[in-house]
Amino acid sequence: MMGGFALALGLEENHLLHHVTKPPSQLRLIHYPYNPNAEDAQGIGAHTDYECFTLLLPTAPGLEVMNGAGEWIDVPFRDDALVVNIGDMLEIWSNGEFVATSHRVRKVKEERYSFPLFFACDYHTVVAPLPELVTRHGQAYYPPLKAGDHLYAQTIQTFNYLRERLARGEIALPDGAREVGSLGQHGKHKDSPQ
Numbered sequence: 660m661m662g663g664f665a666l667a668l669g670l671e672e673n674h675l676l677h678h679v680t681k682p683p684s685q686l687r688l689i690h691y692p693y694n695p696n697a698e699d700a701q702g703i704g705a706h707t708d709y710e711c712f713t714l715l716l717p718t719a720p721g722l723e724v725m726n727g728a729g730e731w732i733d734v735p736f737r738d739d740a741l742v743v744n745i746g747d748m749l750e751i752w753s754n755g756e757f758v759a760t761s762h763r764v765r766k767v768k769e770e771r772y773s774f775p776l777f778f779a780c781d782y783h784t785v786v787a788p789l790p791e792l793v794t795r796h797g798q799a800y801y802p803p804l805k806a807g808d809h810l811y812a813q814t815i816q817t818f819n820y821l822r823e824r825l826a827r828g829e830i831a832l833p834d835g836a837r838e839v840g841s842l843g844q845h846g847k848h849k850d851s852p853q
């Protein structure tokens with residue numbers, strides 16, 4: 660898949676794979692318990708995944724993505740397909756040609772499991788818009804970031820127990836950390852009404 664993304668950007672197939680030798684990729688197993696009172700309330704709030712891309716296997720509907728017009732739309736549920744979400748690293752490498760997939764999960768009445776595989780690049784990779792794309796676009800739209808620092812910075816700004824530790828000064832954001840919600844379609848449509 661990394662080869663396919665590189666080819667789609669007009670690059671040589673192995674271009675991005677050089678940065679994938681020992682990636683801290685994670686497979687997460689998520690259980691959304693049965694909730695008979697759930698209506699259309701939000702489950703997991705709007706976010707983009709922090710890595711290169713995510714392969715997702717859900718067992719029931721509930722996933723929504725934001726389209727280019729800033730509208731939330733349902734991802735059609737199929738039990739014979741994986742969902743592929745673009746992650747932050749591909750948005751930055753591609754200088755915005757790929758936009759990280761903003762997504763969220765509705766609270767649904769049926770029990771739901773979901774298995775995302777967050778496909779990362781190497782921890783120490785400095786991710787910056789690729790020179791070929793900066794030349795093509797005439798400028799870089801994103802400052803560089805360190806892949807591992809980005810995962811750490813986004814994680815400690817997302818999970819409540821870590822946000823509390825951050826607020827108490829027990830842990831700190833790495834230099835150059837991006838605020839959460841600055842990438843993806845919801846980053847672009849931040850100021851428009853939902």
Ligand SMILES: O=C(O)CCC(=O)C(=O)O
Pocket residue numbers: 687689703708715717722762764772773775
């Ligand atoms: O449950 C899902 O379908 C998505 C979960 C998700 O977006 C995440 O864990 O990052």
Ligand SMILES: [Fe+2]
Pocket residue numbers: 706707708762
């Ligand atoms: Fe996600």
